[in-house]
Amino acid sequence: MKLRLLLTAVTVGAAAFVLSGCGTEAHRIDTSSNQGLTTVDDINFKDWQIAGEKCVKTMLDSGVLKRKDDRKTVIMISTVKNSTNEHVNTRLLTDRIRLAILRSGQAVTTTAVSGSGPEDNASRQVRELSNDKMFNKSTVVKQGTAIAPDVSLAGEIVQQKTKSGRSYESYFFIHMTLTDLKTGLAVWEDNVEIAKQAKKPWFGW
Amino acid sequence: MFLRYMKIFPPLALLVGVIIFSSGCSTVIDAHQQKSSTTNEFYDNKFDAAARSFGSKADSRSGTGDELMWLLEQGTAEFDAGHSKQSLKAFDRAVYLVNEYDSRATVNVRKIGAEAGSVVTNMNALPYSGSILDRQMLYAYRAFDYLGMEDLSGALVEIRRMRQAHKDSKKVYEEKLDKARSDIETARRQNSKDAAKLQNQQGTDLTFEELLENAKVKSAYQSASTNSNKLYAKLTNPFIAYLSAVGYFLEGNWGEAMVDLRELYRMEPDSPLVQRNYVTTATAIGGSVPMKLTEVRPYRFPLDRKVIYVIFMNGRGPSYKQVKFSLVLPWVSYIGFAFPSGIYSKPRWDNLQLQFKQHGGMNGVKTTRIADVNAVFAQEYHENLPYMITRIAVSTLTKALANAVAVEAARRKGVGYEIAAYFATGFYAYLFNTADTRCWEMLPAEVQAAQLAIPEDRGLSLSSSDFRGVGKLFLRKNGKVIKSAKRLNIKLKNDTNVAFIFARGVPAGVNIQVFEIK
Incomplete structure (x- = not known):
């Protein structure tokens, strides 16, 4: 009788331990490690990192940003079209690329103009101050001084989802282009493929 | 006992x-x-x-x-x-x-x-x-x-x-x-x-x-x-095909829109709206038009800019x-x-x-x-x-x-x-002798649609009627009825590129919402 009671207590205790011990406390992870979560339907932060690094490397290696004159190439960040089934913020990719380009010293980016309007409207706003009596006109930035972009960075992200039996996968295709705004020709193109797969468990809660 | x-x-x-x-x-x-x-x-x-x-x-x-x-x-x-x-x-x-x-x-x-x-x-x-x-x-x-x-x-x-x-x-x-x-x-x-x-x-x-x-x-x-x-074949829904085509129009993807319109035309062959969209898209991509639609005129305005899409969710x-x-x-x-x-x-x-x-x-x-x-x-x-x-x-x-x-x-x-x-x-x-009557009851009985170019003066006058006469229209914005009339006049903003007019018809009248995209 006592043995049965003991066995029951151990079984209930073990079940309680298994059920309650599944969670972990919130903790920071190293963004350069592989500790981040991987989900099939989303582009996770590691995917953005991989895509950004690949694009930056091939763009800088191609030499398209180097100019014959002393001036640095001015890049306009145009639109990265989201053609996926998920709501994604494409700045996670473009900001990474623009920062790496800036650090390379080969080019600078403009914030006065971008695919979805100016990223920083201040360049336009300060020029409008010349009509404002409050400001000393000689200190107001003059018209015609902003530098127009030479090239524009654009792209598209496409997703294809497939299911077969218990397995399901997502394939993301990220295509980036750099267009010479003078000629309209693409001077650099690259793509990054991300494929992720998972299998629905056979048994579970 | x-x-x-x-x-x-x-x-x-x-x-x-x-x-x-x-x-x-x-x-x-x-x-x-x-x-x-x-x-x-x-x-x-x-x-x-x-x-x-x-x-x-x-x-x-x-x-x-x-x-x-x-x-x-x-x-x-x-x-x-x-x-x-x-x-x-x-x-x-x-x-x-x-x-x-x-x-x-x-x-x-x-x-x-x-x-x-x-x-x-x-x-x-x-x-x-x-x-x-x-x-x-x-x-x-x-x-x-x-x-x-x-x-x-x-x-x-x-x-x-x-x-x-x-x-x-x-x-x-x-x-x-x-x-x-x-x-x-x-x-x-x-x-x-x-x-x-x-x-x-x-x-x-x-x-x-x-x-x-x-x-x-x-x-x-x-x-x-x-x-x-x-x-309507098994598991098909013409509204899904229509909305999908509109999505492709707005992305400028005429080829894919045509795929949806072929399916839509098979399901709703007599709808003038479906016919005109079919002919417009087929003409744009250089595709063939069915014999029955040779007399149908394509839209003379773009479907991805300066356009109004009207979606009318009608009835119970x-x-x-x-x-x-x-x-x-x-x-x-x-x-x-x-x-x-x-x-x-x-x-x-x-x-x-x-x-x-x-x-x-x-x-x-x-x-x-x-x-x-x-x-x-x-x-x-x-x-x-x-x-x-x-x-x-x-x-x-x-x-x-x-x-x-x-x-x-x-x-x-x-x-x-x-x-x-x-x-x-x-x-x-x-x-426990209870039937499973669970379903989504707030859907409409039918969906109607219309497409038109944004008028020169950006003004529109809306009305709705049945055999009993003209019904009342309610203009809703941010959760409030801001106007109600039998003839509802609305004016689109100057910088509107694409507008969606959503209408919900219930016996008491038709509720209107206007969504404007720059």
């Missing part, structure tokens, strides 16, 4: 309580009946009150098998009331539940529990995971929500998800059908075992053909057949009502069945008329039907009914046979036991 019988009631009541709590109230009171007062509020044009009521139901049913159904109703009422953000919040949870349901392990503890619950109660004990129609329309409504927040890019994501849901429909439908077939077989095996314990085994199995001999079943089956549209959507019938079987005097039967309503309003200035004179367009939601619903119901009703019948037989075996065993113990067993099994059969 009496006290001894009374001892079984507390645990029995507890068991019944646990089942009702975990599966939602619909195991006892059918969902259509539970929703009726709020649904009536909605169709009385009290969208805010309906949204609040559905929201509080969704909160109180959180975690139960009925939660998804309440969220779908709440999301629609919130959108129609002009609360896009709240609507999206409800639909976010709905998407989470659908995805969570689909990603569950093949064999999972919750499913086993729900299956066990459905065996001892009824189909309402299984979690509501959404019909094919629900799953497609969920993303369409989410796209509307994003448009309501002036986020075209977000709306296009939802349209892509809607296409994916449409693509996955076949798989979801086949899985449901396989499940129904396997449940029927399992129940039949169990019934055969139980029937062997009874002296008279006549009528211990029922086929769909036998059930169809019943007048109520026959009427439900025929009504679904009458209301379905033979041109299809739903289920509970129908009960009984059969007299030799081994038990009476056996009651409850099953869902479709209710189809005709929309009150003929169309929405839009008048505008063009080339110095007045011009006008009317919305025309692009999807008969009653027919889509009826088609799915008609396909499902043979499996659904057979499943209900054999599982009801399982319970009746178990009851009969229990009564037989009690009879051998004595008269008192037999009376108690009769009372308990009778109460139990009465309590």
Whole structure:
């Protein structure tokens, strides 16, 4: 009788331990490690990192940003079209690329103009101050001084989802282009493929 | 003696309580009946009150098998009331539940529990995971929500998800059908075992053909057949094809839009709107136009800029009502069945008329039907009914046979036991003889649409009528009725590139929302 009671207590205790011990406390992870979560339907932060690094490397290696004159190439960040089934913020990719380009010293980016309007409207706003009596006109930035972009960075992200039996996968295709705004020709193109797969468990809660 | 019988009631009541709590109230009171007062509020044009009521139901049913159904109703009422953000919040949870349901392990503890619950109660004990129609329309409504927040890019994501849901429909439908077939077989095996314990085994199995001999079943089956549209193939929905084509227009992808329009033209060949879109797109991509459409003029304005899309959700959507019938079987005097039967309503309003200035004179367009939601619903119901009703019948037989075996065993113990067993099994059969009427009732009866270029002066005059006369229009903005009139004048902003006019027709009038995208 006592043995049965003991066995029951151990079984209930073990079940309680298994059920309650599944969670972990919130903790920071190293963004350069592989500790981040991987989900099939989303582009996770590691995917953005991989895509950004690949694009930056091939763009800088191609030499398209180097100019014959002393001036640095001015890049306009145009639109990265989201053609996926998920709501994604494409700045996670473009900001990474623009920062790496800036650090390379080969080019600078403009914030006065971008695919979805100016990223920083201040360049336009300060020029409008010349009509404002409050400001000393000689200190107001003059018209015609902003530098127009030479090239524009654009792209598209496409997703294809497939299911077969218990397995399901997502394939993301990220295509980036750099267009010479003078000629309209693409001077650099690259793509990054991300494929992720998972299998629905056979048994579970 | 009496006290001894009374001892079984507390645990029995507890068991019944646990089942009702975990599966939602619909195991006892059918969902259509539970929703009726709020649904009536909605169709009385009290969208805010309906949204609040559905929201509080969704909160109180959180975690139960009925939660998804309440969220779908709440999301629609919130959108129609002009609360896009709240609507999206409800639909976010709905998407989470659908995805969570689909990603569950093949064999999972919750499913086993729900299956066990459905065996001892009824189909309402299984979690509501959404019909094919629900799953497609969920993303369409989410796209509307994003448009309501002036986020075209977000709306296009939802349209892509809607296409994916449409693509996955076949798989979801086949899985449901396989499940129904396997449940029927399992129940039949169990019934055969139980029937062997009874002296008279006549009528211990029922086929769909036998059930169809019943007048109520026959009427439900025929009504679904009458209301379905033979041109709509299995699992297709013309509105999904139309919205998908609009999404492609806005992305400038004419080739893909053509694929949707071919499907749409097959389903709605007489719709002038479908015909003109077909011809416009075919002309744009250099494709061929069917002989019947050679006289149809293409649109003379772009479909991706300076354009207005009008979507008119008209009338009271299809739903289920509970129908009960009984059969007299030799081994038990009476056996009651409850099953869902479709209710189809005709929309009150003929169309929405839009008048505008063009080339110095007045011009006008009317919305025309692009999807008969009653027919889509009826088609799915008609396909499902043979499996659904057979499943209900054999599982009801399982319970009746178990009851009969229990009564037989009690009879051998004595008269008192037999009376108690009769009372308990009778109460139990009465309590859980409830049909699964869960569905999305806030959908419209039909969807109409129109397309026009943004007028030179950006002004539009809207009206709607039926055979009784001109109806009242209510302009809603940010959850408030800001204007109401029989002829509603609206003016679009200077920088509007694409405008969506959403209309919701209920008997009291037509509610208008205008979403402008720069």
